[in-house]
Amino acid sequence: METRNEELETASIELYRYMCNVLVGSEKIVRYRRLFFKLFDETWNTQHGFELISSGSKSEGLDLHGSDFDVMTLHKCFKVYENIESSGFAVNIETNNAQPGFALLKVPESFGKFCPLLFTKTDNGYLLSSRKMKDLLMVKPRLYNGAFSIHGPSVCHNEVDLDRVYSLQCNTWPFVAKNWLLRNRSSEWPPQELIDNITEQGVLLVPVGSKSSSNDVNELEWRMSFSLSEKVLIHSFNHVQIICYALLKIYLKEIVNSKNILSKLLCSYYMKTLLFWILEETDGSKWTSENLIHCFLVCVKRLLYLISCNYFPNYFIPAHNMIDGKLSNEARNELIRMLNGVLSDKGWENIFYANSLDGFRARLSFNQLNGYNVFDKAIFPLYMTLEVKYFDFEHKCKHVIHRIVSSLPKSVKNICALQFLCFNYSSLSNIKFCNGDHKCRRAKQSHNKCTYITYRLILAKLIINTYSDAASGWLLLAAFFYNHREHFKMFPLLDLVTAQLSIDRLYLSLHLKTNFIHTLSRKRLSAKCSFLKRLRQEVIKDVPYNIDTKNTFLAHENLGNSIVHVFLPCNPVVILHYFSFLVHYELGDNFQADRQLRMLQNTVQNTVSGNPHLYVNANCYLMRALIVSNDLAEFRLTCLRVARMMKQSDEYKTFLEDVSSGNNKIALLARMTQNFDG
Numbered sequence: 001m002e003t004r005n006e007e008l009e010t011a012s013i014e015l016y017r018y019m020c021n022v023l024v025g026s027e028k029i030v031r032y033r034r035l036f037f038k039l040f041d042e043t044w045n046t047q048h049g050f051e052l053i054s055s056g057s058k059s060e061g062l063d064l065h066g067s068d069f070d071v072m073t074l075h076k077c078f079k080v081y082e083n084i085e086s087s088g089f090a091v092n093i094e095t096n097n098a099q100p101g102f103a104l105l106k107v108p109e110s111f112g113k114f115c116p117l118l119f120t121k122t123d124n125g126y127l128l129s130s131r132k133m134k135d136l137l138m139v140k141p142r143l144y145n146g147a148f149s150i151h152g153p154s155v156c157h158n159e160v161d162l163d164r165v166y167s168l169q170c171n172t173w174p175f176v177a178k179n180w181l182l183r184n185r186s187s188e189w190p191p192q193e194l195i196d197n198i199t200e201q202g203v204l205l206v207p208v209g210s211k212s213s214s215n216d217v218n219e220l221e222w223r224m225s226f227s228l229s230e231k232v233l234i235h236s237f238n239h240v241q242i243i244c245y246a247l248l249k250i251y252l253k254e255i256v257n258s259k260n261i262l263s264k265l266l267c268s269y270y271m272k273t274l275l276f277w278i279l280e281e282t283d284g285s286k287w288t289s290e291n292l293i294h295c296f297l298v299c300v301k302r303l304l305y306l307i308s309c310n311y312f313p314n315y316f317i318p319a320h321n322m323i324d325g326k327l328s329n330e331a332r333n334e335l336i337r338m339l340n341g342v343l344s345d346k347g348w349e350n351i352f353y354a355n356s357l358d359g360f361r362a363r364l365s366f367n368q369l370n371g372y373n374v375f376d377k378a379i380f381p382l383y384m385t386l387e388v389k390y391f392d393f394e395h396k397c398k399h400v401i402h403r404i405v406s407s408l409p410k411s412v413k414n415i416c417a418l419q420f421l422c423f424n425y426s427s428l429s430n431i432k433f434c435n436g437d438h439k440c441r442r443a444k445q446s447h448n449k450c451t452y453i454t455y456r457l458i459l460a461k462l463i464i465n466t467y468s469d470a471a472s473g474w475l476l477l478a479a480f481f482y483n484h485r486e487h488f489k490m491f492p493l494l495d496l497v498t499a500q501l502s503i504d505r506l507y508l509s510l511h512l513k514t515n516f517i518h519t520l521s522r523k524r525l526s527a528k529c530s531f532l533k534r535l536r537q538e539v540i541k542d543v544p545y546n547i548d549t550k551n552t553f554l555a556h557e558n559l560g561n562s563i564v565h566v567f568l569p570c571n572p573v574v575i576l577h578y579f580s581f582l583v584h585y586e587l588g589d590n591f592q593a594d595r596q597l598r599m600l601q602n603t604v605q606n607t608v609s610g611n612p613h614l615y616v617n618a619n620c621y622l623m624r625a626l627i628v629s630n631d632l633a634e635f636r637l638t639c640l641r642v643a644r645m646m647k648q649s650d651e652y653k654t655f656l657e658d659v660s661s662g663n664n665k666i667a668l669l670a671r672m673t674q675n676f677d678g
Contacts, residue, residue: 008348012292018360019243023064023250025378027239030061032378032411034235039415040385043396050075055227056163057268058382060234062246065356066253069385070163072204072227078128080105080170080205091128091168095176099210101320102221105168120220130207131219133166167225171202174224177316185280194236198229211325226316233276240287244295245275247351251300254354256338261331270322274299274306276315293348304339307332372506372538375411375531379418380539384508386422387541397423414531421468428461429547455484458553467532469508470500471572472543478579479567482586483556490583497576501540508541510569511611542569542614558582558624568617573603578621585628597625601634616642 020026025033037059044052056070057063082093094104105128112119112126118133119126173181181195190198209221237245248271257263278299287295306312307323310332314320327335341347352361372380400423403416431454462480466473474493481489525534547567549560560567577600584592604618619642626635 008293009290012290012294015360016240016243016289016292018357019246020239022359023356024062024243024246026374028374029378030239030242032375033058033061033063033382035411036379036382036385036415039412039419043400043416043419049077053228055165055231057249058385060231061242062249063381064246064249068163070165072165072167072206072225074167074169074204076169078168080168082170082172082174093170093174093205094124095174097124098221099218099320100176101314101317101322102210102218102223103174103205104220105205105222122220127220128222129220130209130222131217133207165206165225167204167206168222169202169204173199174203176319177203177224177226179318180316187280187282187284189279189284190233190236194232198232201228201232204228224317229316230272230276234272237279238284238287240289240292240295241275241279243292244287244299245271247292247296248275248299250354250356251296251351254356255350256335259334259338261334262338265326265331265335266323270312271299273312273315273322274303277313278302296351297343297348300339300342304336304343307335307339375414376534376538379415380506380535381508383418383535383539384510384541386418387425387510397427410531417532418535421465424461424464425468425544428458428465429552431458431461431553432551467536469535469539469541470505470537471497471540471576474500475543475572475575475579479554479559482579482582483554483559485586487583487586490579494576494580494583497572501573501576505540506538508539509571509611509614510542511613540572543572543575544569558628568620570614570617570621571603574600574618574621577603578625581625582628593629597629597631600625612645615645 024030037054041052041054051074053072053074054069055072057067058069078091080091080093090108092106094106095102098104104124106124107119107126107128109126112121117136118128120129120132181199204225204227205222206225208223209218210223211217234242234245249268252266252268252271256266278295282298307327310323310327311321312323314322342350351357397420400416400419404413404420458480462473462477465476474497478490478493478497481487481493525537544567547554547560549555549567554560554567577596581593581596581600584590584596600622604622619638623635623638623642626632626638
C-alpha cells in the first residue's frame with residue numbers, strides 16, 4: 001500500500017479513535033465479547049446429540065447497531081463423509097451434480113426407504129432433502145412459539161434478532177476447497193498454523209440449495225458453510241482490521257442499502273469475504289491506525305472491480321460466484337457509480353454520512369457508556385442475548401455453578417453469574433402449584449404444606465432474580481405478591497423501583513438498541529464493587545419476557561393478556577405505573593388509582609412509540625387497566641390507536657403475517673385489536 005497524504009492520515013487516526021471509543025470498543029472490549037459467546041457455547045455443549053455454535057457479528061466481537069446474533073445448531077445424528085464407503089448408516093457428500101459451493105447428501109437405499117419425510121428418491125439414489133429437513137425442524141419452534149419463519153437456511157425468530165441455522169458437519173476438508181490450502185499468499189496470511197487449525201474443523205452443511213435462473217431453489221442441495229473457519233480467521237484480525245471490517249459493514253448497511261435499487265442486494269457476508277481476499281494479498285504491517293481510511297479505500301476499489309466483472313468469488317471456493325444473477329444491469333451500474341464516487345478525490349468523506357458516524361462528523365468525542373469500566377461496557381449490552389426464551393438453560397445450572405466456585409478468572413465467573421441468573425429466571429416459568437395433584441412429587445404431604453413449599457421455592461428464586469437488574473426483578477416480585485393478594489408487601493417494592501428509575505441507567509431491551517438513559521447525572525460505581533452489585537445498580541431492562549400467566553406463579557387475569565395468557569415484555573416504567581394502579585384499585589384508593597392510570601397513559605403515549613412491539617405491549621397493559629377501571633370509552637380509543645399503528649407499521653404487518661399461521665392465540669389477539677379499526 002502506498003503512503004497517503006497527511007490529511008488522510010489525520011482523519012484516519014481520528015476515525016480510529018472514535019470507532020474505538022464509541023462504536024466498536026477497544027481491543028479489550030472485543031476480547032470480552034468473544035469470551036462471552038465462547039462461554040455461551042461451552043455452557044450449551046455439555047450434552048450429546050447436538051452442538052450449539054454462536055455466530056454472527058456479535059460473536060465475532062462487534063456490537064454495532066443492528067448487529068445480528070445467529071446460532072448454528074450442529075446435529076450429530078448424521079455422520080457425513082466425502083468419498084468414503086462406510087458400512088452402516090452414513091451420509092456421503094457428492095459435488096459433481098451440484099452447483100459450486102453446494103453439495104448433494106446421499107444415503108444408503110435401506111435408510112432412504114425408511115424415512116420418506118426426509119429423503120427423496122432420485123436417479124442418483126436417495127438424497128437427504130434440505131427442504132424436507134427445514135420443514136421438519138420448524139415443527140418444534142411452531143409448537144413452542146409461533147413467531148418463527150424460514151429465511152434461507154435459517155429458522156428466524158420474528159420478535160427479536162435471532163436466526164437459528166441447523167447444520168450437519170463433515171469432519172474432513174472438502175475436495176472442492178483443496179486449492180484454498182495450497183494457493184500462494186503474498187502476505188503469508190493466514191499462517192500455516194491457522195490453516196491447520198481450520199482444516200481440522202472440516203465444513204458445515206446448511207439446508208439451502210442454489211437458485212436457478214427462474215429463482216427457484218434446488219430443494220435437494222445443501223450449501224457448504226465455512227462459518228467455523230471464518231470465525232477463526234476473524235479472531236486472528238488485529239484491531240485496525242476489525243475497525244475496517246466494521247466500517248465496511250456500516251458503509252454497506254447505512255449508505256449502499258439506503259438506495260432503494262440497491263437495498264439488500266449485497267449482504268455483510270460479502271464484506272467479510274472481501275476483507276479475507278484483501279488480507280491475503282497485502283502486507284500486514286500496513287494495517288495501522290493512520291492507514292485506516294486508505295485500507296478501507298483499498299477494499300472499496302476491490303469491490304468495484306468485482307462488481308464490474310459481475311463475479312464475486314467465495315473465499316474458500318472461488319468457482320462459486322456469490323452474486324450470480326443477483327444484480328440487474330441497472331443496480332450494478334448504480335453501485336459502480338456509487339463506488340467510483342467514494343474513490344474520487346475527497347470521495348472517501350462519503351462514509352462519514354452514515355448515521356452511526358453522526359458524532360464523528362460533529363467531532364464529538366463522547367462515549368455512550370461513559371463512566372463504565374471496560375468489562376461492563378462489553379458485557380452489559382450482551383446481557384439480553386441470554387434472555388431469549390428460545391433457549392432453555394435450566395438443565396445447565398450445575399455446570400455454571402461449578403464454574404462460579406472454581407478457580408477461574410474473575411471475568412469468566414462474572415459471565416457465568418449472568419448465565420446463572422438467566423437459568424434461575426427461566427426456571428420460574430416451570431414451577432407450578434400442585435393444586436392437589438396426586439402425581440406431584442410431594443404427594444405424601446398435605447396440600448397446604450405442598451403449596452407452602454412451592455410458595456417458598458418461588459419466592460427464593462424471585463429474590464435471587466432481584467439481582468438481575470435495578471428494576472425488573474423487584475417488579476416481578478411485586479407481581480407475585482399481587483397474585484397472592486399480599487398487596488401491602490408491594491408498596492416498599494414499588495417505592496424502591498420508583499427511586500431506581502429516577503437515576504440514569506443503561507437500558508437493555510430485546511427490541512431496542514442499548515440506550516443510556518440521561519436523567520440525573522451521578523458517579524458510576526467503582527470497578528472494585530462486585531459485578532452483581534454493579535449489575536443491580538447500573539442496568540434496567542424490559543420486564544419480563546413472555547412468562548405464562550395461566551399455569552404458573554402469576555396466574556391472575558390482570559397480570560397478563562387475557563387472550564394469550566403471557567406477561568408481555570415492556571419498559572419497567574410502564575409496568576411500575578400499571579402495578580401501582582392495580583394495588584391502589586384493589587385497596588379502594590380511587591384517587592391514587594386514577595392518578596396512576598393517568599401516569600400510565602402518559603407513559604405509554606410518550607416513551608415507547610419508537611418500537612411497534614413495545615408500543616403494542618404497553619398498550620395491552622393500558623387496555624387492561626382501562627377494563628379494570630371500567631373506562632370503556634378510553635379503552636375503545638386506545639384500541640383504535642393501536643390498530644392504526646399496526647396497519648401503518650410494515651414491521652408489525654410482517655410479524656402478524658408470520659405468526660398468524662403458527663400461533664392461533666397471537667393471531668386472535670391481532671384480529672381482535674384490528675377489528676376496532678372501524
